[in-house]
Amino acid sequence: MNYFVDEKGYYGDFGGAYIPEMLYPNVEELRQQYQAIIDDEQFQQEFKALLKDYVGRPSPLYLAKRLSDKYGANIFLKREDLNHTGAHKINNTIGQILLAEKLGKKRIIAETGAGQHGVATATVCALRGLECVVYMGEVDIKRQAPNVARMKMLGAKVVAATSGSKTLKDATNEAMRDWIANPVDTHYIIGSVVGPHPYPDMVAQFQSIISFETKKQLQEQTGKSLPDYVLACVGGGSNAMGMFYHFIADESVKLIAVEAAGKGVDSGFSAATTTLGKEGVLHGSRSILMQTPDGQVVEPHSVSAGLDYPGIGPQHAHLFKTGRGLYASITDDEALQAGLLLTQYEGIIPAIESAHALAYLEKMQFKAGDNVVVCLSGRGDKDMETYMKYFNL
Amino acid sequence: MNRLQQLFQQQQRDLLSIYYTAGYPNLNDTLDIAEELEKAGADFLEVGFPYSDPVADGPIIQASSKQALDNGMTLPILFEQLKDLRQRVNIPILLMGYVNVVLQYGVEAFCQKCQEVGVDGCIIPDLPMYEYEELYQSTFEKYGLSNIFLVTPQTSEERIRKIDRLSNAFIYLVSSSATTGSNLAVSESATAYFKRIADMNLKSPVVIGFGISNKETYQAASQYASGAIIGSAFVKNIDANNLKGSIKEFMGQFK
Numbered sequence A: 001m002n003y004f005v006d007e008k009g010y011y012g013d014f015g016g017a018y019i020p021e022m023l024y025p026n027v028e029e030l031r032q033q034y035q036a037i038i039d040d041e042q043f044q045q046e047f048k049a050l051l052k053d054y055v056g057r058p059s060p061l062y063l064a065k066r067l068s069d070k071y072g073a074n075i076f077l078k079r080e081d082l083n084h085t086g087a088h089k090i091n092n093t094i095g096q097i098l099l100a101e102k103l104g105k106k107r108i109i110a111e112t113g114a115g116q117h118g119v120a121t122a123t124v125c126a127l128r129g130l131e132c133v134v135y136m137g138e139v140d141i142k143r144q145a146p147n148v149a150r151m152k153m154l155g156a157k158v159v160a161a162t163s164g165s166k167t168l169k170d171a172t173n174e175a176m177r178d179w180i181a182n183p184v185d186t187h188y189i190i191g192s193v194v195g196p197h198p199y200p201d202m203v204a205q206f207q208s209i210i211s212f213e214t215k216k217q218l219q220e221q222t223g224k225s226l227p228d229y230v231l232a233c234v235g236g237g238s239n240a241m242g243m244f245y246h247f248i249a250d251e252s253v254k255l256i257a258v259e260a261a262g263k264g265v266d267s268g269f270s271a272a273t274t275t276l277g278k279e280g281v282l283h284g285s286r287s288i289l290m291q292t293p294d295g296q297v298v299e300p301h302s303v304s305a306g307l308d309y310p311g312i313g314p315q316h317a318h319l320f321k322t323g324r325g326l327y328a329s330i331t332d333d334e335a336l337q338a339g340l341l342l343t344q345y346e347g348i349i350p351a352i353e354s355a356h357a358l359a360y361l362e363k364m365q366f367k368a369g370d371n372v373v374v375c376l377s378g379r380g381d382k383d384m385e386t387y388m389k390y391f392n393l
Numbered sequence B: 001m002n003r004l005q006q007l008f009q010q011q012q013r014d015l016l017s018i019y020y021t022a023g024y025p026n027l028n029d030t031l032d033i034a035e036e037l038e039k040a041g042a043d044f045l046e047v048g049f050p051y052s053d054p055v056a057d058g059p060i061i062q063a064s065s066k067q068a069l070d071n072g073m074t075l076p077i078l079f080e081q082l083k084d085l086r087q088r089v090n091i092p093i094l095l096m097g098y099v100n101v102v103l104q105y106g107v108e109a110f111c112q113k114c115q116e117v118g119v120d121g122c123i124i125p126d127l128p129m130y131e132y133e134e135l136y137q138s139t140f141e142k143y144g145l146s147n148i149f150l151v152t153p154q155t156s157e158e159r160i161r162k163i164d165r166l167s168n169a170f171i172y173l174v175s176s177s178a179t180t181g182s183n184l185a186v187s188e189s190a191t192a193y194f195k196r197i198a199d200m201n202l203k204s205p206v207v208i209g210f211g212i213s214n215k216e217t218y219q220a221a222s223q224y225a226s227g228a229i230i231g232s233a234f235v236k237n238i239d240a241n242n243l244k245g246s247i248k249e250f251m252g253q254f255k
Helices: A021-039 A041-055 A065-071 A089-102 A116-128 A138-143 A145-153 A168-181 A199-207 A209-222 A238-247 A314-322 A332-346 A352-363 A381-391 B003-010 B030-039 B059-070 B075-088 B099-105 B107-117 B129-142 B157-166 B188-198 B215-224 B232-237 B240-252
Strands: A061-063 A074-079 A107-112 A131-137 A157-161 A186-189 A229-233 A254-262 A278-282 A285-289 A325-331 A371-376 B015-021 B044-048 B093-096 B121-123 B171-174 B206-209 B227-230
Touching: A021 A041, A021 A089, A021 A168, A021 A199, A041 A089, A061 A209, A065 A074, A065 A332, A074 A209, A089 A107, A089 A116, A089 A186, A089 A199, A089 A238, A107 A116, A107 A168, A116 A131, A116 A145, A131 A138, A131 A168, A138 A145, A138 A157, A145 A157, A157 A168, A168 A186, A199 A209, A199 A238, A199 A314, A209 A238, A209 A371, A229 A238, A229 A352, A238 A254, A238 A314, A238 A371, A254 A314, A254 A332, A254 A352, A278 B099, A285 A314, A314 A325, A325 A332, A325 A352, A332 A352, A332 A381, A352 A371, A352 A381, B003 B044, B015 B030, B015 B059, B015 B206, B015 B232, B030 B044, B030 B075, B030 B240, B044 B059, B059 B232, B075 B099, B075 B107, B099 B107, B107 B129, B129 B157, B157 B171, B188 B206, B188 B215, B206 B215, B215 B227, B227 B232, B232 B240
Parallel strands: A074 A371, A107 A131, A107 A186, A131 A157, A229 A254, A229 A371, A254 A325, B015 B044, B015 B227, B044 B093, B093 B121, B171 B206, B206 B227
Antiparallel strands: A061 A074, A278 A285
16 A cells, blocks of 8 residues: 555545646646755755754754553654754755755745644745745734734734635735745745645645654664554644654554544534545545535634644544544544643643643553653743633643 | 537637636625626636635735635536526636645536536646646546646746647646736836747647736737736736626727
């Protein structure tokens, strides 16, 4: 079974490039060039140097001892929260800004939900001195004032998406419309493993540094490079794909993706895409998405803005459909409790997104000695207001 | 041969086509608008079925689509409304919308319904050429539907030739790098682009759309093509309180 992209841009039934003709030349240019650019030795040197000296990689693989005692297995945390800007998002934006430079682009656009990808994009644009425009839903701009301020301080222009539901999916639509209007000088840095081919594959490759390092670190710490389980949260699915990437071919490693159930899968306020969604096309690729019987995209809900997306990347849809990955979901309440638990057991305040993956540990049965890696995709500073409200801090 | 192909066989000059969103301004205006447009001189029509995330569209058609969805428009309802289409309207009709809505309805069921009610073709901007050829072309042909492809200023000559081969009605020439509803500046670069396409001697007639909003831009486009398509400017001018009057008035400027 092939779990990676084929020469047509598909993962089994999913993927492709469902884009209007206006975007075809931009996406085609990228498709023809991305692999050669990524494989270029000079590119790799620059990419690795920035990840090391600027982002602070490799991120530690930390054996969480008190958590391990509680769950009766060796629980390792892959500390993406310690990256510059506080999450895994920067791995991708570093890769894409270097790629944009190789393509000769002068202007960068991006979409953002909570603002994490927007901040990561504005950061690399400041680093390389490129113009940056970030589209963000009008509703999200009001909810995420500190990240809006960060982006502005970094020199980005933040444009409110006022169409549709005025959240992440609409910000993505606006970024695509900008790209239609600026086909020559602009590169669109998509923040997750979504969008038309080659984006899902390209972003997965940039994020694959997570599992690449994990394998080496496990070897050093346990004498075995393969764990029994890897867990990660999934919105669009970029940290999960990075965490899974180098383990996908080893079928002995169980891949567990945790979606946001919101207030409950049946509550009408959920983002559990594989449970509630159906196959269809969203933002340029065929995947699984939450939609009405008539094919209109449904607005998701999650307490964590990073998981609040009505679709998943096409490679995730393929891992789900083939059974290679287990796709589960965790409610807002369970995630917040797991965030508090990690804080009090290990002294680490996780992003609520990452707390979804941690919460799933409660539902698992381990054998003694099982090695389990959880991707701690981001830190919880940005979520303090939500934690404060929920726990009356 | 469908009505669209017949039309282009008879006439390849000064064609005027109008786009509007089904279910806007009111859910059940679809056929009244079509009838009125035919009376006012439109040569063929594009009836948009709304989608929640129309990336190729500008603010006006985004808003009309959202209103149509809020009014309750769905593809099954649209086909129900179009049951009497051919008792009331003679000019060719295309349906225009995004691929996910068609996928959920079922591609074959969609094509079959189109034929049943008398729809002649489709414009699905986010259906890629590769997928059309591999998966859809035979079904479209089985039900006598013409698929209309878009060409933009950035489309390569090789790709335009391929689109020409796959087309059996007309090619939709997007006037500039923009979403719908932006104003066409009849600039040197725009006319150079129109001329470049005209000089390619394509087998398919070409119709220009995006940014055509008034008599001036319509006439400019018609010089280089078989005609032009007006969408956003028409939708913007529809007055829910004076549906027929506002259509008549808008169309009057092209006489």
